[in-house]
Amino acid sequence: MARCTSPARRPCPFIMLAVDPSAANAAKLLQPLQIGSVSIPNRLILAPMAGVTDQPFRLLCRQLGAGLTISEMVSSNPALRNTRKSRERTNHQGEPGPIAVQIAGSDPQQMAEAARHNADRGAELIDINLGCPAKKVCKAAAGSALLRDESLVGRILEAAVRSVDVPVTLKTRTGWSPETRNLANIARIAEASGIQLLTVHGRTRACGYQGEAEVESLAGIREQCALPLVANGDIDSATKAIEVLNRTGADAIMLGRAAMGRPWIFGSMATTLRGLATTHPASGQCPAMISEVPRLPSMAWIGAILMEHLDRLYRFYGERRGVLIARKHIGWTLRGLGGGSGSSTDGEHLRQRLMATTTAASQLDLLRKHFADRISPEALARSADSTDGFSDFASLAPDMHWNGHQRVNR
Numbered sequence: 001m002a003r004c005t006s007p008a009r010r011p012c013p014f015i016m017l018a019v020d021p022s023a024a025n026a027a028k029l030l031q032p033l034q035i036g037s038v039s040i041p042n043r044l045i046l047a048p049m050a051g052v053t054d055q056p057f058r059l060l061c062r063q064l065g066a067g068l069t070i071s072e073m074v075s076s077n078p079a080l081r082n083t084r085k086s087r088e089r090t091n092h093q094g095e096p097g098p099i100a101v102q103i104a105g106s107d108p109q110q111m112a113e114a115a116r117h118n119a120d121r122g123a124e125l126i127d128i129n130l131g132c133p134a135k136k137v138c139k140a141a142a143g144s145a146l147l148r149d150e151s152l153v154g155r156i157l158e159a160a161v162r163s164v165d166v167p168v169t170l171k172t173r174t175g176w177s178p179e180t181r182n183l184a185n186i187a188r189i190a191e192a193s194g195i196q197l198l199t200v201h202g203r204t205r206a207c208g209y210q211g212e213a214e215v216e217s218l219a220g221i222r223e224q225c226a227l228p229l230v231a232n233g234d235i236d237s238a239t240k241a242i243e244v245l246n247r248t249g250a251d252a253i254m255l256g257r258a259a260m261g262r263p264w265i266f267g268s269m270a271t272t273l274r275g276l277a278t279t280h281p282a283s284g285q286c287p288a289m290i291s292e293v294p295r296l297p298s299m300a301w302i303g304a305i306l307m308e309h310l311d312r313l314y315r316f317y318g319e320r321r322g323v324l325i326a327r328k329h330i331g332w333t334l335r336g337l338g339g340g341s342g343s344s345t346d347g348e349h350l351r352q353r354l355m356a357t358t359t360a361a362s363q364l365d366l367l368r369k370h371f372a373d374r375i376s377p378e379a380l381a382r383s384a385d386s387t388d389g390f391s392d393f394a395s396l397a398p399d400m401h402w403n404g405h406q407r408v409n410r
Helices: 019-029 055-063 084-089 108-120 135-139 143-148 150-163 183-193 216-224 238-248 265-279 299-317 319-336 344-356 360-372 377-385
Strands: 033-035 038-040 044-046 100-104 125-130 168-173 197-201 229-232 252-255 400-402 407-409
Touching: 019 238, 019 265, 044 265, 055 299, 100 108, 108 125, 108 150, 125 150, 143 150, 150 168, 150 183, 168 183, 183 197, 183 216, 197 216, 216 229, 216 238, 229 238, 238 252, 238 265, 299 319, 299 360, 319 344, 319 360, 344 360
Parallel strands: 044 252, 100 125, 125 168, 168 197, 197 229, 229 252
Antiparallel strands: 033 038, 400 407
8 A cells, every 4th residue: 555645745836925825815714605505604614523523512613613513424324314323413403504414325316315304304505425434434335435436426426416405515535545546536526516515635545544634636626626625634723724725725624633622723713813814914805703712722711611511412412421422522622731630640540530430410520620720810810700601610610510401500
């Protein structure tokens, strides 16, 4: 197997960046994006990730600045349509629109039926998965495995587009392997089939998540393809987002792993982007006002966000399952803070206790104490005076209890 490296770099006119192009791209990322008949408020998109982007996480990311969130991948197999997993993955109750559902499969008729089924249940965007590298998905000839059969890709896309009145989008990789990159062909097929937006993760299926995501393939199809283009892969900051747009000409960016444990990344990126766009205006347009989030959120702020997220998980899944599912989100958050717990011994002790806890109340108590022990009196006073609900330290106070159904302040 060839090594998962980027294609040989060629001299690129975008390498030497002036301020104005970067400022223009900063402003662009904060502007609405039209996808067929649907408009999203900004161009910072949360990637669909199995086991991560459930309804509580999507709600939180939208609240903290994401312009669009997409459901976890749903199988097009009708026999799985009414399973608990499928029902939970397509539960969008209380979510702000537009509602986007990603479907996966290898049978054109089933994919068309799945698109129609989800559109009938309120989906305003249908996304086709052509990029998942998971072995169990590829063994079913779905996800990125489809990249080896361009004819079948065309039939699936055409069937899905014909079956619904809502826009259909496509998420893909650059090819099955470094030796068989065929993104240019896939883009042509997508455009001819009526796809309304193309998202590209800058790796092949064989690369998985190894190496550095490449942008050369995206820059290449930008010249041939008129579809809105979304860049995905290794984007974890406003600086990286602007760099990718400068080098590819993409219209938007999608964040995946960078949002795990950091749902506020969308708002913090927007804060940075807005500063650059307004300090060095280049487009003549004022950036859209979306969620303001500190570039470097305080420990109190992060603790409040995490507590709110756990509360939503308990509500959505029930206490028993919510506690179990919360463990991974807690782990991602603490790991992103460098453990956030003094010595490595303290961090491991906290992790073990969190993994052993079985009730919402004990899980909340452990985390409340963990964050409270690491907040200075000055920061606590600032949080108490804040009018921002997420900065308000009240949600970490000892009088917050979980009664199995709802959070109550006594």
